[in-house]
Amino acid sequence: MSEKNATASAAVSAAASGDVDGTRSTIQTEDRKTNAEGRRKKKLILHAFVEMCSGHQSPGLWRHPDDQSAHFNDLQHWVSLAQLVESGKFHGLFIADVLGGYDVYKGPQNLHPAILSGAQWPVNEPLAVISAMAAATRNLGFGVTASTTYEAPFHLARRLSTLDHLTKGRVGWNIVTSYLDSAARNLLGGGARAGEQLRHEERYAMAEEYIRIMYKLFESSWREDAVVLDRERGVFAEPSRIREINHKGRYFDVPGPHICQPSPQRTPLLLQAGTSRAGKKFAAENAEVVFMSGHSPSVLAKNIAEIRELAATGFGRDPQSIKFLASVCPIVGRTEEEATAKYEDYLQYGDTEGALALFGGWTGIDLSTYGDDEELRQVESNAIKSAVAAWAKSAPGISKWTKHTVAKHLVIGGMGPTIVGSPAQVADELERWVDEADVDGFNIAYAVLPATFNDVINLLLPVLRKRGLFQEDYVVDGGTYRENVYGVRGQTGPMDDHVTAKYRWRAGVEGEDAKIPD
Numbered sequence: 087m088s089e090k091n092a093t094a095s096a097a098v099s100a101a102a103s104g105d106v107d108g109t110r111s112t113i114q115t116e117d118r119k120t121n122a123e124g125r126r127k128k129k130l131i132l133h134a135f136v137e138m139c140s141g142h143q144s145p146g147l148w149r150h151p152d153d154q155s156a157h158f159n160d161l162q163h164w165v166s167l168a169q170l171v172e173s174g175k176f177h178g179l180f181i182a183d184v185l186g187g188y189d190v191y192k193g194p195q196n197l198h199p200a201i202l203s204g205a206q207w208p209v210n211e212p213l214a215v216i217s218a219m220a221a222a223t224r225n226l227g228f229g230v231t232a233s234t235t236y237e238a239p240f241h242l243a244r245r246l247s248t249l250d251h252l253t254k255g256r257v258g259w260n261i262v263t264s265y266l267d268s269a270a271r272n273l274l275g276g277g278a279r280a281g282e283q284l285r286h287e288e289r290y291a292m293a294e295e296y297i298r299i300m301y302k303l304f305e306s307s308w309r310e311d312a313v314v315l316d317r318e319r320g321v322f323a324e325p326s327r328i329r330e331i332n333h334k335g336r337y338f339d340v341p342g343p344h345i346c347q348p349s350p351q352r353t354p355l356l357l358q359a360g361t362s363r364a365g366k367k368f369a370a371e372n373a374e375v376v377f378m379s380g381h382s383p384s385v386l387a388k389n390i391a392e393i394r395e396l397a398a399t400g401f402g403r404d405p406q407s408i409k410f411l412a413s414v415c416p417i418v419g420r421t422e423e424e425a426t427a428k429y430e431d432y433l434q435y436g437d438t439e440g441a442l443a444l445f446g447g448w449t450g451i452d453l454s455t456y457g458d459d460e461e462l463r464q465v466e467s468n469a470i471k472s473a474v475a476a477w478a479k480s481a482p483g484i485s486k487w488t489k490h491t492v493a494k495h496l497v498i499g500g501m502g503p504t505i506v507g508s509p510a511q512v513a514d515e516l517e518r519w520v521d522e523a524d525v526d527g528f529n530i531a532y533a534v535l536p537a538t539f540n541d542v543i544n545l546l547l548p549v550l551r552k553r554g555l556f557q558e559d560y561v562v563d564g565g566t567y568r569e570n571v572y573g574v575r576g577q578t579g580p581m582d583d584h585v586t587a588k589y590r591w592r593a594g595v596e597g598e599d600a601k602i603p604d
Contacts, residue, residue: 128520130556131375131409131527131571133229134171134539137182138210143415143500143531145205145444146437155535158210161218168219168226170536174543175557177571178227178258179219180357180377180529181212185233186268188447191439192454195268203440206447213245220253225560227567229258229357229375234296235289236264236273240340243303246354247346255350255566255578258375260357261297261368263289266447290364295335297372298603302331304353305589306602307344323347327591331602351578353586355567361389369408370396371585375571377529379413379501381480383522386412390524403583409526409571412519415499415533417506418541429498429506432533436497438490445496449473453489462487498533509549517555 140148140156148156157163171179187197187207200207216228230249232242249257263286264270270283284292312327331342358365358373369376370393380386394405417432419425442453451470456462462474474487477495480503484491498504505515519525532538550556562569566578580586591600 127555132176133178133180133529134176135180135529135531138212139206140204144498144533145203145440147435147534148204150435150534152537153534164215164219165222168223172223172226178229180229183212183231185264186266188443189268190446190452191443199439199443203437205440205443216249217252227256229260231260233262233264234293239296239299243300244345247349250349250351258355258357258567263293292337295337299333299340301586301589303344305586306591307331307342308348309591311593313347351566366393369393371401375409377411381477381503383519386523407581411527411529412525413502413529415504415531416512418512418545422508425506432498438493441493441496456489499531509545512546513549
């Protein structure tokens with residue numbers, strides 16, 4: 087295995103116990119259905135992690151002869167990808183997004199490294215391809231990223247409800263608060279605050295109000311049985327069952343009513359990423375799926391435990407109803423040697439300048455200000471020292487961490503771990519993450535598209551299925567995104583203990599008995 091995965095190599099090699107060709111006996115794989123404490127193993131929730139750009143988390147890999155990610159402008163590219171991912175019975179295709187370029191590295195406001203390397207640049211709008219992918223699939227969910235910072239909630243609610251109708255309930259909303267200054271400069275134009283980025287706390291305060299408006303539009307504006315389609319009376323919908331929401335807040339005034347009738351899920355599956363104090367609180371109350379990144383299970387475990395605890399004690403939710411997915415980039419071969427050869431081949435195409443551009447965008451830190459041979463664990467910046475220290479723990483074999491070490495660490499798979507090995511070795515490592523971090527599944531980033539997903543489907547998933555860790559088929563055929571994530575037929579809306587329950591205007595309930603929460 088690669089030096090990026092030195093810790094993982096030791097762990098999976100020990101677990102493999104001489105497993106050279108990536109296979110195990112039936113008895114051994116069946117025994118792994120319960121962990122050391124005797125608890126039943128979780129059925130993993132798997133998503134493919136992509137963005138409407140080339141390379142995504144692996145800058146420069148668009149140059150690899152097997153990579154097709156540069157075809158992101160082609161609709162058939164996305165249709166084929168959705169069909170491939172559904173053939174593996176993945177729960178969803180998660181499409182990340184950014185509203186500006188990564189211009190911190192060698193900056194300020196310098197897009198050249200991102201432009202030259204194609205590091206998430208250019209990037210297209212993600213909602214536009216969902217309908218085409220949904221028309222070519224039956225069960226795959228689509229998690230799409232949309233920001234609460236720059237788009238009017240009334241407009242986004244319309245766009246998401248429309249997609250939920252057209253996909254028969256297979257849409258999720260990845261709720262983000264935009265942080266890039268490059269986006270603010272273009273989307274906050276005009277007035278006294280032109281181009282001024284909102285502070286982190288204010289972005290989350292806006293998001294709190296924003297999500298309440300969305301719940302009011304999705305759940306409170308229309309009664310479930312508002313649409314009657316009574317041809318004899320000539321009544322499409324009962325006016326008494328549709329109402330304004332009359333929201334007046336600090337950031338938004340939205341009278342309503344929602345312009346779309348209730349969709350199959352009403353509220354899309356709610357996805358989120360963010361582990362700041364405000365982000366954890368937001369997730370504990372609102373999120374159904376939380377995406378996380380970290381190079382070791384211990385990094386994630388504390389955050390997951392805190393969010394689950396807050397969900398239970400602060401908001402009365404079942405903490406297990408929040409599903410946590412860790413970002414990983416698996417490089418799978420039929421043997422460890424084959425996987426290592428793939429990884430070394432991929433590294434040849436990685437663009438370190440692109441990786442440092444991504445790092446600058448993600449962290450706000452410009453590593454170009456440090457010398458080529460400067461040890462980053464000894465610099466004055468606490469942010470850099472803490473980030474590098476966390477990586478160093480996951481790769482103790484690396485004696486010195488320079489900006490080039492960081493770039494190599496990021497160039498395949500980004501901020502999440504890159505796991506290199508045989509199918510059994512990679513499966514062992516995924517199980518370790520589940521056991522140690524309490525994750526419920528994984529957000530699988532690609533190194534080479536579609537080769538990474540082909541290898542996962544053809545090599546890794548058969549091993550996971552033999553161990554009872556992944557579904558043979560979708561639990562609810564033709565069901566909604568939420569039904570298949572939770573594995574519960576009929577769970578088209580959020581759980582009854584979710585905050586949306588108090589917003590829902592149910593069939594047969596008079597308006598005065600279904601007050602809209604403030």
